[in-house]
Ligand SMILES: O=P(O)(O)OC[C@H]1O[C@H](O)[C@H](O)[C@@H](O)[C@@H]1O
């Protein structure tokens with residue numbers, strides 16, 4: 001009747017959670033996500049790098065319960081665009097989430113269903129509150145792995161469809177040696 005409490009030690013240097021379920025996203029798993037399709041294709045041919053890894057401790061999809069996961073988002077760019085996670089709305093759209101940055105440098109793009117976007121820079125110690133209804137994607141703007149912990153309702157689920165199709169209304173690029181958050185030229189609302 002009662003579930004067993006759990007304490008695990010998250011390695012803040014590597015993001016590894018012992019006993020967690022690991023998933024790996026390579027660049028080839030992200031077809032259509034980056035603006036520069038030629039650069040994407042070249043990089044997939046030349047080694048298909050790992051973009052990010054997720055270590056998740058997940059419960060049954062029941063209201064009231066919580067999941068947590070670390071993400072190790074590697075440094076890199078496709079063309080001018082920094083490596084990012086796919087990004088998603090929650091399948092149950094009104095579920096919120098908390099992110100805690102542990103290592104490296106990056107940020108989060110958030111977006112409403114109408115396409116209004118926000119950019120929140122993240123460094124170790126930054127806590128980000130993702131409100132209900134906002135899609136969210138993290139971006140590594142540094143040159144070491146960007147590692148963070150996320151805590152989310154067990155019944156939130158992932159809805160990738162809209163973002164996979166349309167992306168975010170903003171993109172995060174490097175231009176003249178600077179990190180810039182600019183309008184996505186391919187965005188159509
Ligand atoms: O699911 P993605 O958009 O690829 O992001 C990668 C992961 O980031 C965080 O760890 C979230 O808590 C996970 O729920 C998510 O799966």
Ligand SMILES: [Fe+2]
Pocket residue numbers: 088089090097136152
């Ligand atoms: Fe989420």
